Amino acid sequence: QVQLVESGGGLVQAGDSLRLSCAASGRPFSSYALGWFRQVPGKGREFVATISWNGSTYVIDSVMGRFTISRDNGKNTAYLQMNSLTREDTAVYYCAADGADTWSGYKTRAYEYAYWGQGTQVTVSS
Numbered sequence: 066q067v068q069l070v071e072s073g074g075g076l077v078q079a080g081d082s083l084r085l086s087c088a089a090s091g092r093p094f095s096s097y098a099l100g101w102f103r104q105v106p107g108k109g110r111e112f113v114a115t116i117s118w119n120g121s122t123y124v125i126d127s128v129m130g131r132f133t134i135s136r137d138n139g140k141n142t143a144y145l146q147m148n149s150l151t152r153e154d155t156a157v158y159y160c161a162a163d164g165a166d167t168w169s170g171y172k173t174r175a176y177e178y179a180y181w182g183q184g185t186q187v188t189v190s191s
Contacts, residue, residue: 067162067180074158074185077150085145085185087160094141095119098163098171100144101134102180103156103187110159112173114145116127128154144162150189157184 073085087099097185100115114124114134122134133146143160163172172178 069160069182071182071185074187076188082148087143089141095138099143100161102159110175157178159184
């Protein structure tokens, strides 16, 4: 089992930055990959970024160069640094943990993740 708690969301203006945190507990943190997703009302969860147990990362094209995913295995925490935010980044952001015991490549679909946090709202005003 893995428990995830996101924090760091808020209301910012276009062009500002935010850093989301995802604090994990349960299984050894360094044993699984993590992902960030986002969701707006009426739509499904959109994959944003993922990081492997040893720090390899993959992000979607629309946030490449603006968002950075990272993890601190010593602090059992993952991060999503978001720069140059736009109104299109407004969403509830969710952290997710891969339930698999072995690495099988980057996972970009919500159903591939076994554990989820409660989400944190990010609102970007123009």
